[in-house]
Structure formats: C-alpha cells, structure tokens
Amino acid sequence: MPTPTTHTDQPRPDSTLHVALDLGNTSWCLAGAPGVAAPARVRAFPARSLARLHAELASAGQHFGLPADAPVVLCYEAGRDGFWLQRACTAAGIVALVVDSSSIEVSRRARRAKTDRLDATALLRLLFRHTAGERGHWRVLHVPTVEEEDRRQVHRELARLTQERTRAVNRLKGLLALHGIRLTSLRAVPDQLPHLSQWDGTPLPPGVCERIQLIWARLTLIQAQRTALVRARRTLLETATDPAIQMVRRLLQLRGVGEVSAWLLTMELFSWRRFRNRREVAGVLGLTATPQASGDRRRELGIGKGGSALLRGLAMELAWGWLRYQPASALSRWYRTRFAAGGSRQRRIGIVALARRLMIALWRYVETGQVPAGATMKA
Numbered sequence: 001m002p003t004p005t006t007h008t009d010q011p012r013p014d015s016t017l018h019v020a021l022d023l024g025n026t027s028w029c030l031a032g033a034p035g036v037a038a039p040a041r042v043r044a045f046p047a048r049s050l051a052r053l054h055a056e057l058a059s060a061g062q063h064f065g066l067p068a069d070a071p072v073v074l075c076y077e078a079g080r081d082g083f084w085l086q087r088a089c090t091a092a093g094i095v096a097l098v099v100d101s102s103s104i105e106v107s108r109r110a111r112r113a114k115t116d117r118l119d120a121t122a123l124l125r126l127l128f129r130h131t132a133g134e135r136g137h138w139r140v141l142h143v144p145t146v147e148e149e150d151r152r153q154v155h156r157e158l159a160r161l162t163q164e165r166t167r168a169v170n171r172l173k174g175l176l177a178l179h180g181i182r183l184t185s186l187r188a189v190p191d192q193l194p195h196l197s198q199w200d201g202t203p204l205p206p207g208v209c210e211r212i213q214l215i216w217a218r219l220t221l222i223q224a225q226r227t228a229l230v231r232a233r234r235t236l237l238e239t240a241t242d243p244a245i246q247m248v249r250r251l252l253q254l255r256g257v258g259e260v261s262a263w264l265l266t267m268e269l270f271s272w273r274r275f276r277n278r279r280e281v282a283g284v285l286g287l288t289a290t291p292q293a294s295g296d297r298r299r300e301l302g303i304g305k306g307g308s309a310l311l312r313g314l315a316m317e318l319a320w321g322w323l324r325y326q327p328a329s330a331l332s333r334w335y336r337t338r339f340a341a342g343g344s345r346q347r348r349i350g351i352v353a354l355a356r357r358l359m360i361a362l363w364r365y366v367e368t369g370q371v372p373a374g375a376t377m378k379a
Contacts, residue, residue, distance in 0.1 A: 015034070015066065015067075015070055015071070016034060016070065016071045016072070016073055016131070017032055017033075017034055017057065017060060017061055017064070017066055017070055017071070017072045017073070018032060018033055018034065018035075018073050018124060018127050018128060018131065019031070019032040019057065019060070019072060019073065019074040019075070019124070019127075020032070020074075020075050020076070020120050020121070020123035020124035020126075020127055021074065021075070021076040021085075021120065021123075022076070022077075022116045022117075022119045022120040022123065023047065023076055023077070023079060023081055023085075024047055024116065025047060025080075026046070026047055027044050027045065027046060027047055027116075028044065028045055028046070028047050028048075028049075028053070029042065029043075029044045029116035029117060029119070029120045030042065030043050030044070030045070030053070030056050030060075030120065031117070031120035031121045031123070031124045032056075032057070032060040032064075032124070033064070033124065034064045034066060035128070036125070036128050038064060040120075040121050040124055041060050041063055041064070042117050042120060042121065043056050043059075043060075044116070048081075050088055054092065057072055057094075071095065072093075072094045072095065073094075073095045073097070073127065073131060074089055074094050074095065074096045074097070075096070075097040075098075075099055075123060075126075075127045075130075076096075076097075076098065076099070076123075077098075077099050077100075077101040077104070077123070078098050078099065078100060078101060078141055079101065083098060083143045083144070083149070086098050086143050087143075087146070097127075097130070097140050098140065098141045098143055099123070099126075099138050099139065099140055099141065100138065100139040100140075100141055103138050103139035104123070104126065104137075104138050105126070105137050105138070126138055142272075142273060142274075144272045145272070148244075148271065148272040151242075151244055151267050151271070152267050152268065154229060154232060154233050154236075154267075155233070155260075155263055155264055155267060155268075157229060158226060158229045158230070158233070159310075161222050161225055161226045161229070162226065164222050165219065165222045165223060165226065168215055168218055168219040168222060169186065169219065171215055172186060172189070172212065172215045172216065172219070173186070175208065175211065175212060175215070176196075176212075179198045179199065179204060179208065180198055180199030181196055181197075181198070189212065189216050190213065190216060193209055193212060193213070233259075233263065234259075237249065237252075237259070237263075243271070244266055244267065244271035244272075247266045247270060247271055247366050248262045248263055248266045248267075249262075250365070250366055250369075251265060251266065251362065251365075251366065252378070253377050253378055254326075254362075254365070254371075254372075254375060254377060254378070255325045255326055255375070255376050255377065255378055256318070256321045256322045256324070256325035256326050257318065257321075257362075261314060261317070261318055264310070264311070264314055265311070265314070265362065266366075268308065268310070268311055269284065269285075269308075269311055270362075270363060270366050270367075275363060278360040278363070281359055281360050281363050282356050282359070282360065283304075283306070283307065284307045284308065284311070285307045285308065285311055285312050285315055285355075285356070285359055286303060286304050286305040286306045286307035286308070286309075286312050287303050287304075287307075287312065287315070287352065287355060287356040287359070288303060288304045288306070289303070289304070290302060290303065290304050303352060312355075315355040315356075315358065315359050316351060316352070316355050318355065318358060318359075319351050319352075319354040319355040319358050320351060322354070322358055323335060323354075326372075326374070326375050326376065328374050328376070329372055329373065329374035329375045329376075330372070330373035330374045331354060331357055331358055331361065331372060331373075331374075332374075333374070334354075334357075335350055335351075335353075335354045338350060338353075339351075339353075358372075
C-alpha cells in the first residue's frame with residue numbers, strides 16, 4: 001500500500017493559530033482559534049496598535065496551549081488600511097492574507113445580523129477552509145511591494161487632477177450659462193470678466209464675479225500641477241532604468257499604443273502581477289464569460305466585469321485604436337472577418353472579444369517579446 005503524501009511545508013491545523021481581523025477606524029476586532037472545533041477567542045483593541053496586536057496573539061497562543069513559536073496565519077479584508085499591515089505581519093514572521101471583500105461568501109437572507117464580532121468569526125471560518133485547501137470561497141489579493149505601489153502615484157494623481165479640472169471647467173461654464181453668457185474660450189476669463197454682462201445688459205453681480213475668480217484660481221493651480229506631473233512622467237520615461245519603465249518603452253514601440261496607455265497598462269497590470277495563463281489576464285480585466293445553464297436553459301449574460309473598470313475601459317479604447325493603426329495585423333483581420341459585416345451591436349460585442357485577445361497578446365509581448373502577429377512597430 002503506497003504511503004500517503006504529506007505536505008511538510010504546511011503546518012498542522014491544530015498546531016497553528018488562525019486569526020481573523022475586522023479592521024475599523026477606531027478599533028480592531030480579533031478572532032483566533034487553532035482549529036474548527038475550538039471556540040474562537042474574540043478580543044477588541046485600539047486600531048493600528050501593533051504592540052497590542054502582538055500581545056493579543058501571544059495571549060491567544062497561551063489560552064489555547066500552543067507553544068510560543070507556534071506559526072500564526074492571519075487574514076483581513078482589503079480596505080482603507082491597504083497593505084501596510086500585511087507587510088508588518090510578514091516582517092514579524094506571521095503569514096498574512098489580504099482578502100478581497102467583494103469575493104467573500106455571505107448569507108443571502110433578507111436580514112442578517114452584522115457586528116464586528118460576527119464578521120471576525122465568519123472570516124475565521126473561511127480562513128480554516130482556506131488553510132485546509134479549499135478554494136473558491138474567497139479571493140486572496142496579490143500584495144505589491146512598496147516600490148511597485150509607489151509607481152502608481154504619478155498616474156493616479158494625474159487622473160484625479162484631470163477629473164478636478166473637468167469639474168472646475170463645467171462649474172465655470174455652468175455659472176456663466178446661469179446668467180445667459182456663453183464663451184467660446186475660457187483662456188482669458190479674468191480679462192473678460194469686467195466686460196461680461198447678463199442677458200439684459202446689466203453687469204454681473206459681485207458675488208458671481210468673486211466666485212468665478214475663485215474657480216479660475218483653482219483651475220490654474222490644477223493645470224499647473226498636471227503639467228508638472230506630465231513632465232515628471234516624461235522625464236522618467238527618458239532617464240529611468242527601472243524594469244517597469246523599460247516595459248513601458250517596449251509597449252510604446254507598437255503602433256496604436258500611446259504614452260498614457262502604455263504607462264497605465266504597465267503600472268496597474270503587467271509590471272507587478274505574475275500571470276500564469278491567459279485566463280488570469282482576462283479575469284483581472286473582467287473580460288470573462290458568465291454563462292448560465294440550468295436544465296435545458298442556456299444563456300450568456302455577457303462579460304463578468306469583475307476586474308478593474310479603468311483597465312477594462314482602456315482595453316476597449318486600445319482595441320478600437322488597434323483596428324485603426326494596425327489594420328494589417330492578425331487581430332484586426334480576425335475582427336473584420338467575424339464582426340465587421342454585422343450591425344452596431346455585433347461590432348460592439350466583437351470589440352470586447354478583440355480587447356480580450358489584444359490584452360493577452362500585449363501580455364505575451366511584454367513578458368516574452370513575442371510581437372502580436374502582423375503588428376507593425378513605430379519608426
């Protein structure tokens with residue numbers, strides 16, 4: 001009789017302290033137990049107190065009779081605290097898992113009790129299932145390094161400033177339209193303001209003029225900050241030797257891929273994630289099928305939309321641009337053969353399929369250097 005295989009790299013469940021944390025703004029709730037049979041020990045302590053956390057872990061180990069060097073497996077839901085707690089626990093020798101809160105199984109009853117204590121104990125039960133080898137009941141996030149997370153600040157702040165600029169411009173136009181004024185250009189608003197008049201020819205009220213000046217000052221500051229960030233990004237592209245920047249340069253060599261698209265795809269997708277296959281690439285973008293089959297009933301609900309909405313929208317834009325700038329590529333020929341002759345709805349469905357294939361092709365290109373079939377490079 002063959003000897004059963006044992007996983008020596010995994011600690012025994014009854015000798016490991018399993019801990020689930022429910023993170024709040026002012027207090028954290030900790031639930032711990034060595035196994036499913038043992039009743040969970042629940043304690044609350046002030047938020048972000050690492051000293052108190054380690055004290056509670058030591059106290060829980062003594063409570064359950066575990067040795068002082070017993071391994072600890074800890075989990076918590078991703079939220080406003082980000083990944084610093086995972087890094088702190090890892091530095092202390094604790095296995096820490098960050099869980100996607102939207103993937104956690106919950107009761108579907110119309111009303112269910114919800115407290116910090118109940119949430120922590122429910123998360124602890126899911127942790128037991130995870131360490132036992134069960135998969136599919138939640139999603140554990142891949143934690144980026146500090147450097148990888150820091151690279152995202154440039155384009156994320158640039159996106160926020162772009163939104164604020166659009167909001168300020170719309171507010172300025174709306175305030176002028178409220179008094180019957182429409183300007184063809186907003187570049188000289190401070191100079192035009194003393195000469196503007198309402199619909200009946202009367203001057204603008206002083207309160208309106210003051211508000212317009214405040215909005216214009218805010219808009220000027222936003223534009224100056226955007227310009228500085230764009231210049232900083234361009235400087236990094238020209239001078240940095242970081243592997244992620246080199247990946248951006250590689251994407252920029254393809255026709256149809258611009259600076260913003262290459263930067264976003266690299267910093268948010270390709271540079272810090274390690275994909276094993278094409279299905280994982282499509283899953284992160286939410287470009288996966290959602291079939292429904294029950295008995296004789298079969299139908300398709302469309303794409304899952306479970307990933308990043310920003311990257312999914314960017315993939316659609318790149319797909320449309322790919323048809324324009326890479327008409328001789330294999331992907332463009334495939335789209336024209338399958339969907340170009342159909343109606344507008346058929347073409348929109350086809351562009352989603354093209355976006356999925358294009359993202360997989362770009363992933364292979366940045367990982368292995370395999371250029372998409374038939375694609376042309378920039379001069």
